[in-house]
Each structure stands twice: as C-alpha cells, then as structure tokens.
Amino acid sequence: MTEAAKNAGARELEFAILRHNPADPDSVPREQVFTLHEAAGMTLFIALNELRQHQDASLQFDFVCRAGICGSCGMLINGRPGLACRTLTADLPRRIQLAPLPGFELIGDLSVNTGKWMRGMSERLETWVHDQALEQLDIDALEQPMEPEQAEAIYELERCIECGCCVGACGSAMMHEDFVGAVGLNQIARFRLDPRDKREDADYYALVGDESGVFGCMTLLGCEDVCPKDLPLATQIAFLRRRMTAAVIARG
Amino acid sequence: MDIIHTDVLIIGGGLAGQRAAIGARRRGLDPIILSLVPAKRSHSAAAQGGMQASLGNCTGGAGDNEDVHFADTVHGSDWGADQEVVRMFAHTAPKAIRELAGWGVPWNRVARGEHEVVVDGKMQAMEERDAAHGLITARNFGGTAKWRACYVSDGTGHAMLYTLSNRAIAEGIPVHERMEAIALICDGERCCGAVVRNLANGKLLAYTARATCIATGGFGRIYRVSTNAIINEGMGAAIALETGIARLANMEAVQFHPTAIFPAGILVTEGCRGDGGLLLDGAEHRFMPDYEPQKKELASRDVVSRCMEQHIAAGHGASSRFGEHLWLDIRLLGSEHIDTRLREVKEICRYFLGVDPAHELIPVRPAQHYSMGGIRTDSSGQSPHLSGLFAAGEAACWDMHGFNRLGGNSVAEAVVAGMIVGESIADFCASPAGDLRVSSALVADACAAQARELEAIAEQRGKESVYDLTLAMQDTMTARVGIFRDGDNLATAVEELAQLQARARAIGLRSNAPGANPELVAAYRLRRMLKLAQCVALGALQRTESRGAHFRADYPRRDDARWLRRTLCHWDGGERPQIDYEALDVMRMELPPGWRGYGAKDYLPHPDTEQRQRQVDELAQRYSDNREQRQEALMPFLHLLPAHLRAPNQRLEDTP
Numbered sequence: 001m002t003e004a005a006k007n008a009g010a011r012e013l014e015f016a017i018l019r020h021n022p023a024d025p026d027s028v029p030r031e032q033v034f035t036l037h038e039a040a041g042m043t044l045f046i047a048l049n050e051l052r053q054h055q056d057a058s059l060q061f062d063f064v065c066r067a068g069i070c071g072s073c074g075m076l077i078n079g080r081p082g083l084a085c086r087t088l089t090a091d092l093p094r095r096i097q098l099a100p101l102p103g104f105e106l107i108g109d110l111s112v113n114t115g116k117w118m119r120g121m122s123e124r125l126e127t128w129v130h131d132q133a134l135e136q137l138d139i140d141a142l143e144q145p146m147e148p149e150q151a152e153a154i155y156e157l158e159r160c161i162e163c164g165c166c167v168g169a170c171g172s173a174m175m176h177e178d179f180v181g182a183v184g185l186n187q188i189a190r191f192r193l194d195p196r197d198k199r200e201d202a203d204y205y206a207l208v209g210d211e212s213g214v215f216g217c218m219t220l221l222g223c224e225d226v227c228p229k230d231l232p233l234a235t236q237i238a239f240l241r242r243r244m245t246a247a248v249i250a251r252g
Numbered sequence: 253m254d255i256i257h258t259d260v261l262i263i264g265g266g267l268a269g270q271r272a273a274i275g276a277r278r279r280g281l282d283p284i285i286l287s288l289v290p291a292k293r294s295h296s297a298a299a300q301g302g303m304q305a306s307l308g309n310c311t312g313g314a315g316d317n318e319d320v321h322f323a324d325t326v327h328g329s330d331w332g333a334d335q336e337v338v339r340m341f342a343h344t345a346p347k348a349i350r351e352l353a354g355w356g357v358p359w360n361r362v363a364r365g366e367h368e369v370v371v372d373g374k375m376q377a378m379e380e381r382d383a384a385h386g387l388i389t390a391r392n393f394g395g396t397a398k399w400r401a402c403y404v405s406d407g408t409g410h411a412m413l414y415t416l417s418n419r420a421i422a423e424g425i426p427v428h429e430r431m432e433a434i435a436l437i438c439d440g441e442r443c444c445g446a447v448v449r450n451l452a453n454g455k456l457l458a459y460t461a462r463a464t465c466i467a468t469g470g471f472g473r474i475y476r477v478s479t480n481a482i483i484n485e486g487m488g489a490a491i492a493l494e495t496g497i498a499r500l501a502n503m504e505a506v507q508f509h510p511t512a513i514f515p516a517g518i519l520v521t522e523g524c525r526g527d528g529g530l531l532l533d534g535a536e537h538r539f540m541p542d543y544e545p546q547k548k549e550l551a552s553r554d555v556v557s558r559c560m561e562q563h564i565a566a567g568h569g570a571s572s573r574f575g576e577h578l579w580l581d582i583r584l585l586g587s588e589h590i591d592t593r594l595r596e597v598k599e600i601c602r603y604f605l606g607v608d609p610a611h612e613l614i615p616v617r618p619a620q621h622y623s624m625g626g627i628r629t630d631s632s633g634q635s636p637h638l639s640g641l642f643a644a645g646e647a648a649c650w651d652m653h654g655f656n657r658l659g660g661n662s663v664a665e666a667v668v669a670g671m672i673v674g675e676s677i678a679d680f681c682a683s684p685a686g687d688l689r690v691s692s693a694l695v696a697d698a699c700a701a702q703a704r705e706l707e708a709i710a711e712q713r714g715k716e717s718v719y720d721l722t723l724a725m726q727d728t729m730t731a732r733v734g735i736f737r738d739g740d741n742l743a744t745a746v747e748e749l750a751q752l753q754a755r756a757r758a759i760g761l762r763s764n765a766p767g768a769n770p771e772l773v774a775a776y777r778l779r780r781m782l783k784l785a786q787c788v789a790l791g792a793l794q795r796t797e798s799r800g801a802h803f804r805a806d807y808p809r810r811d812d813a814r815w816l817r818r819t820l821c822h823w824d825g826g827e828r829p830q831i832d833y834e835a836l837d838v839m840r841m842e843l844p845p846g847w848r849g850y851g852a853k854d855y856l857p858h859p860d861t862e863q864r865q866r867q868v869d870e871l872a873q874r875y876s877d878n879r880e881q882r883q884e885a886l887m888p889f890l891h892l893l894p895a896h897l898r899a900p901n902q903r904l905e906d907t908p
Contacts, residue, residue: 021765021766021767023453023766023768024767040573041515052771053717056763057761057763058771060768060770064289064483065481066482066518067298067518067600068600068603069297069407069596070289070292070298070481072289072293086603086604107452111768113452115290115429115430118290123421128415128418134354137351139347139350140899140901142350142387143387145361145385146358146361147361147386148363151359152360154358155360155404158358158410158414161297161410162290194356197356
C-alpha cells in the first residue's frame with residue numbers, strides 16, 4: 001500500500017465538478033463544489049456514488065466494471081485524462097477537479113458519448129480481420145497455427161479498452177474533429193500486425209494516410225502519457241508513419 | 253412516440269447477444285442490438301482466465317475431447333444440468349473457439365519443447381509436442397480433468413468481445429447504445445418487442461420485432477459484494493418475469509467466486525490457481541489440501557468458496573480493518589509469468605490494493621459471481637412458455653450449468669449459445685409462428701403503461717431513499733441468502749424483501765432533473781431487482797437440500813430422490829413469485845447421478861439411478877468400439893443442433 005493510501009481517512013475532500021445537463025433547457029455549464037469525508041481505500045467510483053446518493057441525485061457519470069477494464073469512466077481528473085474507477089483519492093490533493101473528457105459529445109455532467117465516437121472510428125478504419133477466405137471458414141478443422149510470440153504481440157495492442165483518454169489528451173484531436181486519435185492508429189497497427197488480416201499497406205494508407213490519420217499526429221505524445229493500459233502508442237504511431245510514407249513512395 | 257420495427261431485437265450487447273445477432277444477420281434477417289452501455293463495455297469483457305473448449309492441443313490437455321468436457325460440466329453442475337444441452341455445448345465449443353480464431357482473437361499458442369509449470373506448489377518441466385506448435389493452448393482450471401481453458405493472457409473476455417463486436421460492425425449490425433428495455437410487449441401469447449427507455453435523454457420508445465432475444469447477463473448486483481459490473485442488475489430476466497408468462501428457472505443457484513480481492517470484490521481469475529497459485533490462511537498455511545486432498549485449490553468454485561468461509565469461521569482468517577479474509581499466493585509463479593499471463597491481475601492488485609503480486613500476497617474472499625439461473629429456455633434457446641421470446645448466455649437458464657458453473661464455461665456458453673440461438677431465431681422467423689401481426693394499440697398501451705409507472709415513481713412523495721433500500725436489499729441477500737443458507741435466515745430474507753418491496757412504493761425522489769435522471773433509473777430498477785431477489789430467496793427456502801452452490805446448513809445432503817428437479821418461477825401480478833418444478837429424467841441421462849469427485853460424498857439417491865446406471869453400463873459395453881453409436885444409444889443430441897454444427901471436431905491425432 002502506498003504511503004498516501006495509509007494516511008487517508010482524515011481529510012475533508014473538496015470536489016469541484018463541471019456540471020451541465022443538455023436535456024435541461026435552463027442548464028448552463030457551471031462548476032459545483034461538494035465536500036466529502038475521505039475514507040480508507042476510497043476511489044473516485046466510491047466518492048462519486050456517495051455524492052450522488054447523499055448530496056445530489058442528479059449527478060451524471062458512467063461506470064460499468066469499476067475494475068479498470070471496461071473503459072467507461074474516462075474523465076479529466078485535475079486536468080488529466082484518467083480512469084476514475086481506479087483512481088484513489090489518497091493519491092490526489094484535497095481539492096479534486098473533475099470534468100468530462102473533451103473531444104466527445106456531452107451526455108451530461110461527467111458522462112460523454114465515447115461509444116458513438118468509437119463505433120464511428122471502427123466503421124471508418126474497418127477494425128476487423130479482412131480475408132476473403134473467412135466466407136468459407138472451416139470451424140470443424142484444426143485452427144491455423146500462429147507463432148506464440150506473434151499472438152502475444154497482437155494482444156499487446158489488442159489490450160486497448162477504447163476509454164478515450166488518448167483522445168482527451170490529444171492536441172491534434174482538439175484541433176481536427178475527424179482525427180482518428182491514437183486509439184484509431186493503434187487499431188491499424190494491431191490489424192497490420194495480424195497475419196489473418198490480408199490488407200496491405202496500400203489499403204491502410206487509404207484509411208490513415210492523411211491529416212486525419214497518421215500524418216495529423218503532432219507527436220505531442222499526450223496519448224501515451226495518459227494511456228491507462230500503458231500501450232506503446234508513440235512507437236506504434238512512429239512506426240506506422242514510416243510504413244505509410246514507404247507505402248506512398250512505393251506507389252510512386 | 254417513436255416505434256422502430258425490426259426482424260430481431262437483441263437485448264444485450266455482450267458475447268451472447270452479439271453472436272446471436274451475427275447468426276440472424278447471416279440468415280438474411282435485420283437484427284438490432286440494444287445495449288445499456290457501449291457494447292464493448294459489456295460485462296463479457298471482464299472475463300479474465302479462459303474459455304473452455306476441448307481442443308487437447310497442449311500436453312496438459314492431451315486426450316481431451318467432448319466426452320471429458322461433458323462429464324466435467326455435469327459433475328460441476330452437481331447433476332442439476334440438462335445433459336442434452338451440456339452435450340450440445342461441449343460439441344460446439346471447439347467450433348466456437350475456432351471461429352473466433354478465424355475472426356481475430358489472439359489466443360495464446362502452444363510453444364514446442366520444454367517449459368516450466370507450477371503444479372501442486374512445485375515447479376516442474378512439461379514438454380509440448382512439435383506437431384502442436386502454434387495451435388491454441390490452454391491452462392488448468394477448477395473442476396476439470398484436463399487443461400481446457402483457452403486464453404488470451406488474462407484478458408480473454410476482452411479479446412473475445414472486441415473481436416465479436418468488430419465482426420458485428422463489419423456485418424453492419426446496428427447497436428442502439430444507452431437503451432434499456434423496461435418492458436416486453438406481449439399480447440398474452442407472443443412476445444412482440446419491447447418498450448425501451450433512452451438512458452441518455454430519458455425518452456421512451458418502442459421496438460417491435462418478430463423475435464426478441466434477451467442476453468443481458470446476470471443479476472449479481474442484488475448482492476452487496478459481487479464481482480459483477482454495476483450494470484448486472486438482471487433487468488432482462490426481470491422484464492421476462494413481469495410478463496407473467498415467461499418463467500425463470502433455478503434462481504436460487506447463485507455462484508460465489510473464491511477469489512475476489514478484499515474488500516472491493518473485484519475478480520482475480522481462477523487462472524491464478526489454475527497456473528499454480530495457492531490459497532493461504534491468516535497463518536500463511538495452505539489449507540485447501542486439509543479439506544480437499546485430491547483437487548485442493550482446484551475443486552469446483554462452490555466447494556472452494558465453502559471451504560474458505562468455513563476456514564474463516566473457524567478462526568483462521570487474516571484480519572484487516574475491513575474484516576476477515578484469506579490470501580491468494582501467486583508469488584511462486586514468478587514475475588515473468590505474471591507479466592505475460594496474469595497482467596490484468598497485476599494491474600488490479602496495483603491499483604486497487606497497492607500490492608505487487610509477484611512479491612506480496614493478495615487478500616481475497618469469496619464474492620457473488622454468477623447467476624446459473626435465468627430465463628428458462630428449451631434447448632433451442634426459446635422460452636417454452638412465451639412464443640417469440642429467446643434468451644442466451646447468463647441471462648438464460650438453458651441449463652448447462654445446473655447448480656454450479658465451471659470456470660471458463662461462461663464465455664464459452666455465451667458464444668456457443670449465440671451460435672445456436674441465432675439459428676433458432678432464424679428458423680422461427682422463417683416459420684409461420686415467426687409472422688408478426690402487432691396492433692398499434694397494443695404497442696401504444698404498453699408504452700403508456702410504462703410512462704404512467706415512471707410518472708408515478710417520479711411523483712411519489714414518500715420518505716424512502718432508493719439508495720438506502722437498494723443497500724438494504726443487498727445486505728439481506730449477502731447476509732441471509734449467501735454461501736451458507738438455512739431455513740431461518742431464508743424465511744427472514746423472504747419477509748425482509750417483501751417489506752422492502754412495500755417500502756419501495758414510498759420512495760421519494762430528490763431529483764426531478766429532465767433527461768437521464770439516474771435516481772429515477774435506480775428507483776424503477778429496484779422494484780424489479782427486488783422481484784428477482786424474492787425468486788432467489790423463496791427458491792432457496794423451498795429447496796430443502798444442498799446441491800452445487802446452493803448449500804443448506806440444515807439440509808447438507810444432496811437429495812436426488814426429492815430434488816432432482818428444476819425450480820420454475822413466474823409472477824402472476826401478486827406480491828410473491830409462484831414456484832413450481834419440473835423433474836429431470838434420470839432415465840434419459842447419459843451420466844446418472846453419482847459423486848462429483850470432490851466435495852461431499854454422501855447424497856440421497858434417486859430411485860431410478862441404479863437401473864439407469866445398469867442400462868448405461870450395458871450400452872457403453874455394447875458399443876465400446878463405436879463412439880457415435882454409443883452416443884445414439886445413450887443419449888442422442890446431434891439432432892438438436894443446427895445442421896452445420898453437427899460435424900465431428902478434428903483434433904491433432906485425427907490429422908495424417
């Protein structure tokens with residue numbers, strides 16, 4: 001247990017939460033401050049639920065797994081994108097500022113529509129295995145072998161939980177609404193690595209070979225700094241940029 | 253009022269729902285998936301350790317096949333399962349995993365040559381065959397005779413769900429996110445769709461469909477401590493119950509997982525023990541061999557959870573400021589293994605406990621984990637009581653788990669059931685029964701009834717807090733309808749739940765915010781969760797025996813003579829569920845009741861068991877050299893599967 005966690009329990013926390021309910025015509029975005037007695041082991045999941053249960057029943061936020069694996073609860077925590085469910089209050093100062101993740105449509109308060117954004121990204125980048133032979137996949141026969149290290153390398157990139165933190169931390173995404181973000185570029189890197197996907201670099205170039213794709217990245221690398229799954233986003237984007245450049249040169 | 257017409261309405265965007273939707277789509281139907289959350293955030297993503305399928309590629313799985321998987325699952329179920337369904341499942345699981353492999357799941361693979369494994373606390377060498385190199389590997393899990401849990405590190409459910417979701421996107425299947433079905437539209441004989449509330453803006457709309465499939469997962473959140481996601485409130489099962497026609501089965505069969513981190517209740521996978529991890533008590537003594545000398549930490553979950561609670565009750569727990577717990581020790585697996593095969597576990601320990609499991613012990617205690625019960629379906633996945641209603645996955649009682657599910661069989665069931673139910677739905681839609689004539693008045697009335705109910709809740713001016721009542725329900729369930737049950741506590745629970753239902757009518761909302769209104773959501777769900785809780789508690793009270801996860805301290809023996817039967821609940825509009833039973837026919841069982849190979853050895857036999865066992869032995873002998881004929885004689889099941897799923901599964905030893 002961290003030192004901070006051991007010392008928890010004595011503080012009166014101050015939560016400054018950015019509130020706005022688009023369904024209410026009278027609502028204007030505002031900051032509302034709540035105080036809450038800190039408890040041992042308190043996460044933002046626990047804290048926000050206590051606020052809703054005992055102080056303001058209209059407070060909106062999203063949690064699903066509350067275990068850091070589903071990616072629902074990305075928000076700005078003291079200005080930095082992160083997963084609220086696994087953030088311990090003990091690791092934060094007494095005053096905790098919460099705001100919805102930027103770059104996504106606001107549903108209300110801390111709840112944003114990452115689902116719609118991610119579905120759009122998946123449709124646009126076609127984040128699935130492309131192989132004509134899949135039409136005749138024989139599921140009675142032995143599976144195609146794959147090198148163990150290759151499977152592990154794919155999983156390394158497959159671990160993305162589409163939480164949107166990388167988008168919320170991305171300068172390019174803030175400036176270009178149609179930028180696919182590190183999450184999208186990582187998807188391309190993942191399928192590019194997968195021998196089952198028969199697409200070639202020219203196909204990927206058609207998807208991300210422009211300003212809204214890999215060439216829109218300004219290499220500020222906020223994405224990798226905040227990624228809750230520690231994905232190697234900077235390396236993947238740099239590698240993809242080289243491959244896409246090579247693809248365009250090859251095309252002539 | 254918006255009305256959306258579609259062929260197939262799938263309620264739930266997890267593994268079962270997505271796969272059923274893909275199946276229906278491939279048969280030329282238009283499905284729509286409704287999901288409370290973005291589909292990739294469904295609770296299927298939380299499955300960590302593996303999916304059972306008898307590929308038999310790795311050395312630990314050598315010799316595995318459908319027969320062994322079948323027997324393990326029936327033993328696990330404590331003979332509560334429908335054996336035909338278990339056969340259908342065990343036969344289809346290898347196909348499901350191979351389909352997912354084709355679609356993109358990066359299953360971990362066999363690496364040829366020698367590697368080290370931890371078995372029974374000791375490091376030993378294991379040699380993998382050359383020929384198996386690159387095929388899908390598997391790890392050991394509880395209650396299984398073979399290493400059969402195929403895995404993707406410990407993010408198996410995540411990888412499976414992303415692959416299936418992406419496949420559904422590729423096939424153009426729409427997912428209507430943040431949509432909650434709050435009532436089924438039903439004309440008294442047939443399910444015609446659902447009334448749906450948009451969780452983002454609070455508006456009601458209706459979906460009409462020729463077939464409706466509920467795939468909403470379990471109802472773990474009726475308990476205080478659960479590994480389930482907070483969306484697992486059982487609303488799919490509840491709206492089926494509220495039709496008064498569809499029935500829920502075996503609701504008292506609730507699984508408690510041995511290793512939830514303490515006190516948060518977050519799951520750490522059974523793979524920890526499968527890979528060689530140990531359970532230690534407060535004195536750091538390995539206690540499981542004292543209770544289960546053979547299977548030790550790898551007995552079935554119901555058995556291990558009971559041993560743990562018994563050990564704590566005997567004063568051997570470790571103490572913390574949150575209460576008593578035990579320890580899970582995976583230090584012996586080494587950091588390289590943890591960094592590659594148990595990375596989610598490592599992250600969970602780091603963020604929620606501040607513990608590095610490569611060097612420190614993990615505090616654990618059993619927590620509610622899985623609902624074996626659910627919407628009763630036949631082997632095709634359709635409700636035998638309400639035409640046009642289907643269910644798949646944890647929301648269903650298809651009944652392959654009986655009274656205890658084996659680890660790794662849940663995600664396997666979800667995908668397999670999706671494959672089968674998607675076809676059943678398509679068959680139904682192609683049949684005369686699949687025609688839908690629905691009157692606009694029926695739809696309008698169903699919507700109006702829901703709108704009135706929501707308004708009534710919003711306008712109640714009572715003094716009760718929905719959050720306090722929810723907590724009270726969860727405390728009752730955990731304290732009185734938990735791992736150890738008895739008549740007094742269960743009777744008290746039934747009363748307390750009825751009182752809570754009455755108090756729920758006096759809930760006063762403090763917020764009338766337009767739009768989503770999370771407090772209103774909690775209020776209308778609580779009424780339905782209380783109905784499910786009443787089914788669980790009353791079913792448990794009436795079942796005066798112990799079977800699988802249902803353990804009665806006052807009736808500690810399994811009683812096949814009286815209780816080899818499935819509990820059925822329906823709600824006729826009164827204050828309490830109505831319960832009746834359907835018998836399981838011993839004379840049709842391929843595997844007549846016996847000892848599970850772990851857990852209690854004494855049980856009261858069914859009068860038919862001896863005769864059936866003789867028959868089975870004779871038939872097995874007569875057809876000892878022909879597996880297909882033997883199966884046909886013992887218990888035919890292939891005819892229950894869609895034609896394209898009937899072929900035998902190839903294994904390494906079948907190849908030239």
